[in-house]
Each structure stands twice: as C-alpha cells, then as structure tokens.
Amino acid sequence: MKYVEKLRNSGLRPTKQRLQICEVLFNTDKTFHFTINELEQKIKKQANNKISLATVYNTVHAFEKKGYLKQIPINSSETYFDTNVTDHHHFYDLKEEKLIDLENSDVGPINILKKINGKKIKSVEVLVKLED
Amino acid sequence: MKYVEKLRNSGLRPTKQRLQICEVLFNTDKTFHFTINELEQKIKKQANNKISLATVYNTVHAFEKKGYLKQIPINSSETYFDTNVTDHHHFYDLKEEKLIDLENSDVGPINILKKINGKKIKSVEVLVKLED
C-alpha cells in the first residue's frame, strides 16, 4: 500500500481505518475541501465498512497535526478542512456559502512586518469575501 | 442618549438592553475583539443589571447584520467579533488562543489577481497564525 510508509514515517500506525481515509483524501489529483460529516459520507460510499465518527475526528486531527491537512479559518457551524496544504488562499462566496481556491500566484506576496516576541509565524492565510 | 438615533436609523428599537450593549461596545476610542461570553462578563461588570444571554446573542447578531460589528473568521470553539469594522488583519496566537490586531501598515498591500464573474470583492482579511 502506498500510504503505509507515509503513515509510518510520521509515527502513525498504518491501521486499516487510516489507510482507508488516506485513500479517500489523497488518492486523487485534485485537492478538495471537506467537513467531517462530508468525509464520513464519502467513506461510507467509497468502501462498504463504516468507520466510527470518533475515529474520523481523531484521524483528521492527527493528519492535520502532521501537516497532511489544513483547517480553513472560516466561521461556519462545521469546521472545514483542505487537502491542499500548500500555501494558498480562499475566496468565500457569501451568497452561495462556497469556498473557492485561490492559487498562490493569484495573490501577490504577503509581507508581515510586525513581529511578536518569542512567536513564529505558522501560516498566513487570506480570506477574500465575495458579494454580488 | 447618543445611540438612540443610531439604533432607530437602522430599524432597531432603542431598548434599554441594546443601549447598554452599545455603551459597552462603542463608547470607547479603542476597538476590541470579544466573544459572546466575554461581552456578557463585561456587561455584568460595567452595569449592575444582567442581560439575558439570549439577548446578548440576538443583539450581537443584529448589530453584525447592520454592519456595526464584524465576525472574525477563525476556527475556535467560540465565535469572535470585532468592533473594528474597517478592513484590517489579525495575528492569532494558537497557544494562548488570543487575537492581536495587525495594523494595515504591518502588512504590505495585497493584490488579488483572480476575478470571479459577477462577483465583487467585499473584504480581504489576513489571518497570521502564531506558534512558539
């Protein structure tokens, strides 16, 4: 399996559940956005076994911590994740309540001039809200 | 009272509760961030009467709809609001779970090159996550 090594290398045991979630999340060229519940539905559809909701949460958080997923900072009732972990930004269509990717090349370089003592920058994310 | 007109003009009846919340939120030079619970505490401290939590929620949402408050797009267990409704950016200290303002001058100009048909840009917000 192609994800066994990936998981081992990050100190995560390659369990059947994690491998299956890897397939759903990463076995595609296109990156995408999802909520936990959308992911659960996708897993149910794609395979025939069911993974406990708690495991889906655990796995998504583990993957996020390892840098395989990113949370998208947006105020919504559900948390959105992104399989695209490269630096990039989002449009948020307020009317349609939809997220649209902005490639890094779509946004000029962002220069953060202020520094906070003892802290480093983990990420810089731009949210562009769209209206009609 | 200075907020009676403001409320009337936006079609909100100037009730005692709304006026009191206006005092807490807007009767200061400095803008600030808050969660609903922080606001409730502040109200309790500032005056002696207690406003029902449901009313605080209702009022904050009403004010947001009228453009007197802004939600800060961030993934946190509680929703953050900002009395600064102008375009500006934020640091988010992941460990302390604290928001810090970034003046516009702390961030170079941001150029959004991509366009979406029929949509205009309402706001451009940068969230800079900080870690130790």
Place this chain on the structure above:
DNA sequence: ACACTTTTTTAGAATCATTATAAACTACAA
C-alpha cells in the same frame, strides 16, 4: 391616558458539532 399591535426580552429547553471515556482490539517488537 388607554387600547392595541408589534417587537423584544427572557429563562429554560433543545440542538448539534466536537471531545472525553473507558473498554475492546490491533500493531509491533522483544
């Protein structure tokens, strides 16, 4: 002032995403 309608407030209940629990199970190394 009074009567009447509409809006607002309120306490408490309901909802719903997420996290915690603790027992059963699994991977893996000695």
Place this chain on the structure above:
DNA sequence: TTGTAGTTTATAATGATTCTAAAAAAGTGT
C-alpha cells in the same frame, strides 16, 4: 507468543449556539 503502547469504538459528556413561548416593553393611533 506475550507484553505493551497505540488505536478504535460506542456512548456519554460538553459547550456554544439556537429555539420556544410566554411576559414585558415599545411604538401607534385614538
């Protein structure tokens, strides 16, 4: 194979937010 540390699981608990429906207040006309 046996031990143990890590993982999964169903279910319970948590906690922010929203709903409900009755009481209170505000606005309007008389």
